[in-house]
Amino acid sequence: MISKELDRAGFPVALISAMYPVAEQIGASRIVKAVAIPHPCGDPSLPADMDRALRREIVTTALKALETEVETTTLFAPKMAVSS
Numbered sequence: 001m002i003s004k005e006l007d008r009a010g011f012p013v014a015l016i017s018a019m020y021p022v023a024e025q026i027g028a029s030r031i032v033k034a035v036a037i038p039h040p041c042g043d044p045s046l047p048a049d050m051d052r053a054l055r056r057e058i059v060t061t062a063l064k065a066l067e068t069e070v071e072t073t074t075l076f077a078p079k080m081a082v083s084s
Helices: 003-007 021-024 048-068
Strands: 015-017 030-033 072-074
Touching: 003 021, 015 021, 030 048, 048 072
Parallel strands: 015 030, 030 072
Antiparallel strands: none
16 A cells, blocks of 8 residues: 555555455554545535535544644544544
């Protein structure tokens, strides 16, 4: 997985994934829980303002993950509810 190789090279990586158990098994260091496979960073079934807030929360969570020092695989979950 490219995120693992970038991390080894010294570039912090936050992987946004709806398949976070697979990302954990592969050993990605920072995993951000996404909404769903076809729409990882949003939910088009939501009203536009709620979808925008959800997308912002996912990206904000990913940025916080990048700022966080981790020793092992760490799962970051957005504060807003996302589908599993």
